[in-house]
Amino acid sequence: MKILTVIPAIGSVYGGPSKSVIELAEALAQQGISVDLITTNANGDQTLDVPLHTWTECNNIRIQYFPYLGWQDYKWSFALGKSLFQHIKDYDLVHINAVFSLTNLPAYWACQFHQVPYIVTPRGMLEPWALSYKARKKRIYFNLLERPALQKASAIQVLAASEAERIYPLDLVAPLVTVPNGIHRHHFDPPATAERFWREFPHLQDKQLILFLGRIDPKKGLDLLAPAFAQIQQQFPDSHLVVAGPDNIGYLPIAKKLFRDAGCQDAATFTGMLNGDLKYSALAAASVYVAPSYSEGFSISILEGLASGLPCVFTDACNFPEAAGVAKIVPVNQAQIAQALHWCLANPEDASAMSQQARQFIFENYTWDKIAANLVEIYDAIIQNQPLPHLHA
Missing domain, CATH: 3.40.50.2000 (Glycogen Phosphorylase B;)
Known part of the structure; x- marks a missing residue:
């Protein structure tokens, strides 16, 4: 063939x-x-x-x-x-x-x-x-x-x-x-370590990282994430958002303004695109993964977050209802995104148990x-x- x-x-x-x-x-x-x-x-x-x-x-x-x-x-x-x-x-x-x-x-x-x-x-x-x-x-x-x-x-x-x-x-x-x-299982099993990411971004080492991994684009929902994260940051002062992705359409200045307007720009780091080992290291360093998208086909990034054993929060517009038992899937809504992020940070043991189930779910099916x-x-x-x-x- x-x-x-x-x-x-x-x-x-x-x-x-x-x-x-x-x-x-x-x-x-x-x-x-x-x-x-x-x-x-x-x-x-x-x-x-x-x-x-x-x-x-x-x-x-x-x-x-x-x-x-x-x-x-x-x-x-x-x-x-x-x-x-x-x-x-x-x-x-x-x-x-x-x-x-x-x-x-x-x-x-x-x-x-x-x-x-x-x-x-x-x-x-x-x-x-x-x-x-x-x-x-x-x-x-x-x-x-x-x-x-x-x-x-x-x-x-x-x-x-x-x-x-x-x-x-x-x-x-x-x-x-x-x-x-x-995904390729060998990229995630055994798990990556966070050391390389810490070397690149040492100022983030003592933070609870929430990782957004995707293009800087209107459909990715950063306008929802900015006020949701501002709320989380008040509740968890050591939390920090990492926005990792390329800007193909000149949306980055608008995206940064969203976080300035929400009052949380000092707790958000835009890293640009992370590839290969550095990306897997960022996933290892993170505490939570988030995808607040308005629309997705079927996100590789979400699969990577789940396979990394991270508690994952993403919207029902991401077309992955099959993961409902192993992730927090929420409507395309700022308050719901904030609530799910809060649960992940406030309930680390339950969040960890959920994420380990997610990891196995991905390895068995995707x-x-x-x-x-x-x-x-x-x-x-x-x-x-x-x-x-x-x-x-």
Whole structure:
């Protein structure tokens, strides 16, 4: 089985979606699948320092980068589109990641022209909140370009059952298959230590850290977190919020003002993006994880918080109701977020017991090897023109 994965960009500044696509591709390769990945060299307002127009091998997958032209939120790559039309017949199936992306349009069209089946993963971008953000532009794009492509897909992969429920009103005819994101167990077992994070941020060493791990973006709910944390900080004076994530859209000054206006800016540290061992060390240093999002597809960051054995607080907009027994899942509401954070800090023994259950829950259900095996079944069914397994009911 030969699979082509298409994604507009995999630069680290794009956070969880980039990470999940790469890790899933690597996990598929571990299942014995031949996986190629094509993308652009975009990385926010920078470009990746990578070879262009040639295959590079990394962790058993091949990746090819192409240059692009950027305008506002959009990227277009003539070279990538040309390559797709030339080589897409070499693959049994194409897996296209993201919607509202000009980069992906040639992938749709090449698949249709050469009759190669394709599956699309919107990664939360068809959620109601996401559709309402810059709604007029998205409505035009969706009706003219995205909907026709989605209607011809062999399947649409959603990351959670609740995401599927919110997509149904769009009346798409392509079947929905639910395949979540995952983690690599070896990144969390044995657990990381906090030493590296303390070396980078020694002034935080004696604090009770609440960790926000995500992009600095309006949908991430920092406007809710700022007043909620201000309340927590009054109740727990040694608490400190770590906001760890990249700012791709220039939202950082607004985000910092939210904390100034709430009167807790001195107890909040914006670290920028944390990657690799430093990120895992930050998770080890934290006392609580929080994700106050208005909308998520299925957050890798939440999985990482749970797998790290942290008490986790996140909103029901994060599409993870399955974790209700092992995390504090609250409505998208400032008071409810504050109440859940208070419980975690005020009840350390109960919070620790909950978080250890969460850790085991993730290891049993959300590792990439299990998820990749399920996706291979779906790929095989599409290629063989058989009924799809694991369909959302």
